Amino acid sequence: MDKNQAQHQKYMQRALNLAAQPLGLVSPNPYVGAVIVKNNKIIGEGYHHQAGAPHAEINALRNAGANARDATIYVTLEPCNHHGRTGPCTQALIDAGIRCVIYALEDPNPLVSGQGLARLVAAGIKVFKIEAQECLDQSVFLNRIFIHNQQENIARPYVILKAALSLDGKLATQDYDSKWITTDAARQKAHYFRQQCDAILIGRGTLLSDNPNLTVRIDAISKSLIKNPIRIVLLSDFSEITKNLNILDTTLARTLFIYPNTTAIDADLVEMLRSKQVEMIACNLPTLKDNLDNKNKLDIKEVLNILKKLNIHSVLIEGGPAIHSAFLEAQCVDELALFYGARLIGAKNAPSLWDTSNIHALGDAPFINIIETERLDQNVFIHGLMPHIQEHDAQEHHAQEPKKGE
Amino acid sequence: MDKNQAQHQKYMQRALNLAAQPLGLVSPNPYVGAVIVKNNKIIGEGYHHQAGAPHAEINALRNAGANARDATIYVTLEPCNHHGRTGPCTQALIDAGIRCVIYALEDPNPLVSGQGLARLVAAGIKVFKIEAQECLDQSVFLNRIFIHNQQENIARPYVILKAALSLDGKLATQDYDSKWITTDAARQKAHYFRQQCDAILIGRGTLLSDNPNLTVRIDAISKSLIKNPIRIVLLSDFSEITKNLNILDTTLARTLFIYPNTTAIDADLVEMLRSKQVEMIACNLPTLKDNLDNKNKLDIKEVLNILKKLNIHSVLIEGGPAIHSAFLEAQCVDELALFYGARLIGAKNAPSLWDTSNIHALGDAPFINIIETERLDQNVFIHGLMPHIQEHDAQEHHAQEPKKGE
Numbered sequence: 001m002d003k004n005q006a007q008h009q010k011y012m013q014r015a016l017n018l019a020a021q022p023l024g025l026v027s028p029n030p031y032v033g034a035v036i037v038k039n040n041k042i043i044g045e046g047y048h049h050q051a052g053a054p055h056a057e058i059n060a061l062r063n064a065g066a067n068a069r070d071a072t073i074y075v076t077l078e079p080c081n082h083h084g085r086t087g088p089c090t091q092a093l094i095d096a097g098i099r100c101v102i103y104a105l106e107d108p109n110p111l112v113s114g115q116g117l118a119r120l121v122a123a124g125i126k127v128f129k130i131e132a133q134e135c136l137d138q139s140v141f142l143n144r145i146f147i148h149n150q151q152e153n154i155a156r157p158y159v160i161l162k163a164a165l166s167l168d169g170k171l172a173t174q175d176y177d178s179k180w181i182t183t184d185a186a187r188q189k190a191h192y193f194r195q196q197c198d199a200i201l202i203g204r205g206t207l208l209s210d211n212p213n214l215t216v217r218i219d220a221i222s223k224s225l226i227k228n229p230i231r232i233v234l235l236s237d238f239s240e241i242t243k244n245l246n247i248l249d250t251t252l253a254r255t256l257f258i259y260p261n262t263t264a265i266d267a268d269l270v271e272m273l274r275s276k277q278v279e280m281i282a283c284n285l286p287t288l289k290d291n292l293d294n295k296n297k298l299d300i301k302e303v304l305n306i307l308k309k310l311n312i313h314s315v316l317i318e319g320g321p322a323i324h325s326a327f328l329e330a331q332c333v334d335e336l337a338l339f340y341g342a343r344l345i346g347a348k349n350a351p352s353l354w355d356t357s358n359i360h361a362l363g364d365a366p367f368i369n370i371i372e373t374e375r376l377d378q379n380v381f382i383h384g385l386m387p388h389i390q391e392h393d394a395q396e397h398h399a400q401e402p403k404k405g406e
Numbered sequence: 407m408d409k410n411q412a413q414h415q416k417y418m419q420r421a422l423n424l425a426a427q428p429l430g431l432v433s434p435n436p437y438v439g440a441v442i443v444k445n446n447k448i449i450g451e452g453y454h455h456q457a458g459a460p461h462a463e464i465n466a467l468r469n470a471g472a473n474a475r476d477a478t479i480y481v482t483l484e485p486c487n488h489h490g491r492t493g494p495c496t497q498a499l500i501d502a503g504i505r506c507v508i509y510a511l512e513d514p515n516p517l518v519s520g521q522g523l524a525r526l527v528a529a530g531i532k533v534f535k536i537e538a539q540e541c542l543d544q545s546v547f548l549n550r551i552f553i554h555n556q557q558e559n560i561a562r563p564y565v566i567l568k569a570a571l572s573l574d575g576k577l578a579t580q581d582y583d584s585k586w587i588t589t590d591a592a593r594q595k596a597h598y599f600r601q602q603c604d605a606i607l608i609g610r611g612t613l614l615s616d617n618p619n620l621t622v623r624i625d626a627i628s629k630s631l632i633k634n635p636i637r638i639v640l641l642s643d644f645s646e647i648t649k650n651l652n653i654l655d656t657t658l659a660r661t662l663f664i665y666p667n668t669t670a671i672d673a674d675l676v677e678m679l680r681s682k683q684v685e686m687i688a689c690n691l692p693t694l695k696d697n698l699d700n701k702n703k704l705d706i707k708e709v710l711n712i713l714k715k716l717n718i719h720s721v722l723i724e725g726g727p728a729i730h731s732a733f734l735e736a737q738c739v740d741e742l743a744l745f746y747g748a749r750l751i752g753a754k755n756a757p758s759l760w761d762t763s764n765i766h767a768l769g770d771a772p773f774i775n776i777i778e779t780e781r782l783d784q785n786v787f788i789h790g791l792m793p794h795i796q797e798h799d800a801q802e803h804h805a806q807e808p809k810k811g812e
Contacts, residue, residue: 167744167774167788168759169575177768328750336750338573342774342790344734344742346763348754353574357752362583368573368748373781380779382573382786384748 008102009132011035011042011074016104016138018047018056019076024195024216024227025050028313030077030146034060036098038071055080057089061096069097074130076139078107081116090119100126104139108150141371144385145196145314148334156304158314161324162193162337169352170345171321176209178320181341185377191218193337197316199230199256199307203323207233213246214318215253228253230312234303234323235259243272250277256310258283258303281306300330321351328354333386336368342378414508415538417441417448417480422510422544424453424462425482430601430622430633431456434719436483436552440466442504444477461486463495467502475503480536482545484513487522496525506532510545514556547777550791551602551720554740562710564720567730568599568743575758576751577727582615584726587747591783597624599743603722605636605662605713609729613639619652620724621659634659636718640709640729641665649678656683662716664689664709687712706736727757734760739792742774748784 019033046059172178425439452465578584
C-alpha cells in the first residue's frame with residue numbers, strides 16, 4: 001500500500017470508529033461517520049447520533065466551520081441526495097466548498113444508490129471509493145441490519161439468534177435447568193445485542209420459567225442512552241399468564257403478544273393485559289405452537305412478516321430451544337451470537353440449539369461465516385453469519401476435504 | 407515489578423520457550439529449559455531434547471563452557487540430584503562453578519522434591535524461586551502430563567479428550583456423517599496433540615467407519631522428529647476386522663487391541679493379527695462394550711490401568727461418541743481439546759459429546775477451566791482442563807449468580 005492509501009485508510013478508520021458510537025440508537029437509519037481533513041490534519045469530525053438527528057456529514061461540517069472549504073471529507077457511506085428530515089448532505093458538502101469526497105460504501109437502497117455520488121461529481125467535486133477492503137467490510141458489517149432492510153421486497157426484519165450453550169452445545173440440562181450456563185461477562189455482552197435490536201423475541205416456556213424483564217442493562221452505557229427493544233412473546237395459549245409477569249410492566253418497554261386467532265382468551269385476562277398496555281396480535285395461524293412436539297407448526301415467516309409491518313427492522317431471538325429450532329428450521333436466521341459457558345452438560349434429552357433439524361448429510365449443514373470470537377472470562381463468544389440460503393444452495397457448501405486421509 | 411524481577415522473568419521466559427521445543431519427544435521425562443546469564447548477557451542455553459539425552463542444565467553448561475563460572479542459571483524445573491542415565495545435574499552445576507540458581511518449579515516427584523535445591527544450597531550456591539507467577543504457571547502447564555504421572559498411586563495415564571464438534575455440539579449428523587466438521591487448520595493443530603501423547607485411543611465404530619492411520623502428520627515438523635503414538639482400539643468383538651485396516655500396518659506405529667476375555671476370536675484372524683505384530687490384550691471385563699446401548703459397561707478405569715502398566719503416560723481419546731461418553735462418565739478425562747467447525751447440524755439423535763450424561767442440575771455439570779481459545783481459519787479451538795472431581799466435590803462448582811435478575 002502506498003503512503004497515500006495508508007493515509008486514506010487511517011482517516012476512514014477514524015470515520016468508522018465514529019460511526020459505531022451511537023450503539024443501537026440510529027435504527028432505522030445506518031451508522032455513518034465522517035472526518036474532514038485539510039493539509040493532512042483533521043479539522044472536523046461527526047457521526048449520525050440517532051434517527052431524526054443530523055447526518056454525519058452535517059455534524060462534521062459544523063465541527064469544521066468555514067475551514068471546510070477545499071478540504072477532503074472521509075465518509076463511511078455515500079452522502080444522501082434526498083430531502084428527508086434533515087436535507088440532502090450532497091448540497092451541504094457542495095455549499096461548504098468540499099473539494100474531495102472519499103467514501104466506503106454506496107447507498108444500499110437500490111432506488112437511490114449512486115445518486116449522491118453523481119450529484120457531487122456533477123458539482124465538480126472529486127469522488128473516490130476507499131481502496132482498503134477492511135474499511136468496506138467494516139462499513140458493511142456495521143450496517144448489516146440497515147442493508148438487510150434496504151433490500152427490495154424483503155418481508156422480514158434482520159434476525160439474530162442469541163443463545164447461551166455449554167461447551168457440548170446444550171441450552172439446559174435434561175431437566176431444563178439453564179441458570180446460569182454463562183457468567184456475567186457473557187451476559188453483559190449479550191445486552192449489547194439487545195441494545196442494537198428493535199425487538200427481542202421469546203417463547204412461552206422462557207416467559208414462564210425465567211419471568212424475564214428483557215430490558216437492556218449495560219454498566220458501561222449511561223442510562224439515558226439505553227434503548228429497550230420491544231418485547232415479543234409467541235404464545236400458543238394464555239394459561240399461566242398472570243399479572244405478576246415482569247414483562248407486563250410496559251413502562252420499561254413495549255410488550256407484544258402474538259398468538260393464534262383460534263386461541264380463546266379469558267375476558268378478564270384481556271382486560272388486565274389491556275390495562276397494562278400490552279399489545280396483542282391475533283395471528284391467522286391456526287397451528288401456532290411454541291413447543292417441540294409440534295415442529296414446523298409455528299409459521300415463523302408469517303410472524304416475522306407481521307413484525308416487519310410494525311416497522312421492526314431487527315429481532316433478537318432469545319429462545320428457548322423450541323423457538324431457536326423453529327427459526328433455524330424456517331431458515332429465518334441471519335446471524336448467530338453464541339455464548340459458550342465452561343460446562344459440560346451432556347444427555348441426549350438435554351435441549352440443544354436445533355433439535356428438530358432434519359439434516360442427514362454433513363454437506364447440508366449450514367456453513368457459518370465466523371466473523372468474531374472472543375474470550376469473556378470463562379466463557380467463549382462466537383459470532384457468526386448464517387449463509388444466505390437460496391433454493392438448492394445448501395449443496396454448494398461442501399466441507400473442505402482434508403489434505404491427507406485421516 | 408522491580409527491574410531485577412523483570413530481568414529474571416525475561417530469562418526464565420526464554421528458558422520456558424526452550425523447554426517447549428522438543429514437542430512430544432521427552433516422554434516420560436519433563437520439559438526443561440535452562441539459560442545461563444553472566445553480566446546481564448546470555449552465555450549459554452539448553453533444553454532436554456528427548457528421554458535418554460542430556461538434561462537441560464548439562465546442555466546449557468556445555469554451551470557456556472568455562473565461562474559458566476560465577477554465572478547465574480535460570481532453569482524451569484528443580485535440577486535433579488539423582489544418578490539416572492545422565493548423572494545428577496546438581497553436581498554438574500557445582501563443578502561448573504555456578505553462583506546462583508533461579509528455578510520455576512520444584513520437582514513434582516514427592517520422593518525427590520527439594521533434594522536438588524538442598525544439595526545446591528549445601529554447596530554454597532544461592533538458590534531462588536522465580537517470583538513471576540506466569541512463569542510458574544507455564545512450567546506447570548508444559549509439564550502437566552509429567553506432573554500427573556508423578557503422583558503417588560496414580561493408576562492411570564493422563565487423558566486428553568479430543569473432539570471435532572459443530573457449533574451446536576454435534577460430533578456427526580444423525581446418520582453419523584462426520585467427514586469433515588472441521589477444516590484442515592483444525593486438523594493440523596489436532597496432530598500436535600497426537601505428537602504429545604504416548605497413545606491414541608479409539609473405539610470400534612471409528613475404526614470401521616474411518617479406517618484411520620492415527621499417525622502424526624504435521625507439516626511444520628521434520629519427519630525425523632515425528633513420534634507416532636501407540637494406537638489403541640477398544641473392541642467388544644472382532645467381526646469386520648479384516649487385514650485391510652490401515653491400523654494393522656505396524657511399521658508406522660504400534661497397534662494394540664483391548665477386548666474382553668470372553669470374546670471369541672477366529673484362529674485365522676488371530677494368526678493374521680500376530681503376523682502383523684498387532685498386540686492384543688484380553689481384558690478381564692465380561693461386559694466390555696463400546697456402544698451407547700450399554701452405557702457404563704466399559705470399565706474405563708480398568709482399561710486405563712492396563713495402559714499405565716504398559717508405561718503409557720498419556721492417552722489422546724479420539725472417539726467416537728460412545729468412547730467420549732464412556733470416558734467422561736468414568737470421570738477419567740483430564741483435559742479437553744475441542745475443535746468447533748463452522749456448522750450447525752442439529753437433530754436430537756445426532757451424537758453429542760456426552761450423550762449418556764446423568765446430569766440433571768446445572769450445578770452438577772463439570773465446570774471446565776478454559777486455558778486457551780484460538781481461531782483457526784473457520785474453526786474455533788477451545789482448550790480446557792477438567793475439574794479434579796473428588797467425592798461430593800461436584801456440588802462445590804456452583805454456577806456464578808448473575809448480578810441482576812435476567
